[in-house]
Amino acid sequence: MQTHFTEQDLEQPHLREADRVLRTCVHCGFCNATCPTYRLLGDERDGPRGRIYLMKALLEDRDQSADITAETRLHLDRCLTCRNCETTCPSGVEYHKLLDIGRAELERRLPRKAPERAFRFALRKALVEPGRFKALLKLGLTFRPLVPGALKAKMPPAPVDAGTRPDGRRHARQMLILEGCVQPGLSPNTNAATARVLDRLGIGLTPAPEAGCCGAVDFHLDAQDAGRARARANIDAWWPHIEAGCEAIVQTASGCGAFVKEYVDILADDPDYADKAARVSELARDLVEVLRDEDLDRLEVKSEGRLAFHCPCTLQHAQKLGGATEAVLTRLGFSLTPVQNPHLCCGSAGTYSVTQPELATRLRDDKLDALEAGEPDVIATANIGCQTHLGSAGRTPVRHWIELVDEVLA
Structure with missing residues (x-):
């Protein structure tokens, strides 16, 4: 794809990265065939190819047209960031990186209206702190009939009891586990079950209480700086364990795992954290990556x-x-x-x-x-x-x- 950025534009890291991604796209449209929103809506602007054109127009727009930004926001908000298009794309377009740049540029040029900003802020604050989320979830379950429809549907029945977690310190092999932000409230048994299964394989899991939300919720709700701050805080919490020889950082939620593996990219320009972020992303493992390499015959x-x-x-x-x-x-x-x-x-x-x-x-x-x-x-x-x-x-x-x-x- 031909782009029209000036040399001055390309001195800005985000535009230089956007130019790189845009130039890999060959307009083929294979991505639309597997895009969930294009399949539902049938609108070119609600498929990856159309969104790429919208973001190209946005980033090349010197006059910063309000019409362009308003139209672009509608269609970018409808994107799930599922990255199905990246799996389909024969040219290897890193669509999600362009999407992050486009969304950040939209927020800079055309901040959302106050009610929408307040809703997104409240959503972020409710989800990212495990203690706060558990308290709000308990309150919501108690007064379920009063909860708005979209949120009411997301509230589960009583979660499965977590049971006991083995003390894994007796094992020579040690891995960290990211506890997560909403999972301890919605499904506390998930990480406990993980600890029990890995214990049978001779692997001890070490929680790092100082590590919190991976940062994905903030990053994808118009608060990219807050998402980066959470990534730095997690790196600080994990680093002593990494220096002590921790074998891996296990994620039981694939959404968290995907984002932790992106730390290397989102902190690439941070001189204090770039090298540490690269090491953390290297050590990040989805739970299935751990089990597939083990002798599963040991599990009866x-x-x-x-x-x-x-x-x-x-x-x-x-x-x-x-x-x-x-x-x-x-x-x-x-x-x-x-x-x-x-x-x-x-x-x-x-x-x-x-x-x-x-x-x-x-x-x-x-x-x-x-x-x-x-x-x-x-x-x-x-x-x-x-x-x-x-x-x-x-x-x-x-x-x-x-x-x-x-x-x-x-």
Whole structure:
């Protein structure tokens, strides 16, 4: 794609990066074929190719036209950032990097109206602190009839009890675990089950209480600087453990894992953190990356029933781990049912199901139809957002896959 940035423009790092990404696009449109919003809406501007043209016009616009920015925001807000288009693209366009630049430029030129800014600020503050989120969740469950519809649908029934977590300090092999921000409240058993399964494999998990939200919620809700600040805080919390020889940093939510692996890019221009961020991204491992390299014959699994696996976009498109969890579950003896169009997004996409509830619900219902076609007893997934969103329909039960493994260990 031909661009029209001046030499002065290209002295700015974000425009130089945008120019690099734009020039890899060849206008082929293969991306539209797998874009969830283009499939629903049929509007070129709601597909990756159209959004790329909109962002190109925005970034090259010297007059900073309000019409261009207002139109662009509508269509960029509808993007799930599922990165399905990146998996499909034959030219390797790093669309998500351009999207981050475009959204930041929109916020600079055309700040949102006060009510929308307040809503997004409240959403960020409610989600990113685990203690605050747990308190708000408890309050919401108590007064559920009074909660607004989009938020009410996201609230699960009482979570599965976490049970006991083994003391992993006795093991020679040590890994860190990112506890997460909403997962401890919505599904406290996920990390506990992870600790129990890895304990059987001779791996100890070390929580770092000072580490909090990975930063993705802030970064994708118009607060990129706050997202970077959280990344720095996590690096500071993990660094003593890394220096002590920690083997890996485990994430049980694929959305968090995808973002931690991006620390190397989002802090690349930070002279104090660039090298540390690169090391953290190198050590970041989705849980399935840990298990697939272990001798799973050591786990005596007695599995019954049928499950369908929903592979989150952050696992298959961002982390390029599509099929990895299914392979591990098959090795462990689980019976997996076929899933139609497994590449398509369920509509959760972080806070998308709250900010774009109509589109998210349509995508969720389509995904559930595909998952339930094989008549599974349970749906397994690898991301708390997908788990909550799919479960909000009240159809087939949805669990994190590691919980199912933990439950059937002999």
